[in-house]
Amino acid sequence: MQYTQNQMNKKLEDKLKNKYKFLKRKIKAPYSYVLFGIECGDGWYKLLDGLCGKIEKELSKDGKLAKKFYVTQIKEKFAGLRFYTSYGNDKVFDLINEAENDSFNICENCGKPAKHQTVKGWMLTLCKACLEKHKQERK
Numbered sequence: 001m002q003y004t005q006n007q008m009n010k011k012l013e014d015k016l017k018n019k020y021k022f023l024k025r026k027i028k029a030p031y032s033y034v035l036f037g038i039e040c041g042d043g044w045y046k047l048l049d050g051l052c053g054k055i056e057k058e059l060s061k062d063g064k065l066a067k068k069f070y071v072t073q074i075k076e077k078f079a080g081l082r083f084y085t086s087y088g089n090d091k092v093f094d095l096i097n098e099a100e101n102d103s104f105n106i107c108e109n110c111g112k113p114a115k116h117q118t119v120k121g122w123m124l125t126l127c128k129a130c131l132e133k134h135k136q137e138r139k
């Protein structure tokens, strides 16, 4: 069993989708994002909210970018955020990199400050309290 949720709460996911139009683009290709939505814990909601806000700002400045840009996958990998898109420019990729780096310091479970660490072979980005809970559950 995987401890950290690998699916964002549907309510939070919908909240993001309703806020950012580019997250709602109708894409026919079977990308993970189309099939599974946001595949990471709720703790990164605020991080994603911030990132999407900045991306939307960039899209509003550049019609070509806005036309070609869509999300192909949002997930957790090695306890870090991964945000994959169809297209981008330097600024957008910088923003994504920044958010991915920040995710290593944010509890994937609850959003509190956290440390990226390996516990019994599992990479986790959890705050102290969530890590304790994790240890209890895996005893």
Ligand SMILES: [Zn+2]
Pocket: 107, 108, 109, 110, 111, 112, 126, 127, 128, 129, 130, 131
């Ligand atoms: Zn936590």
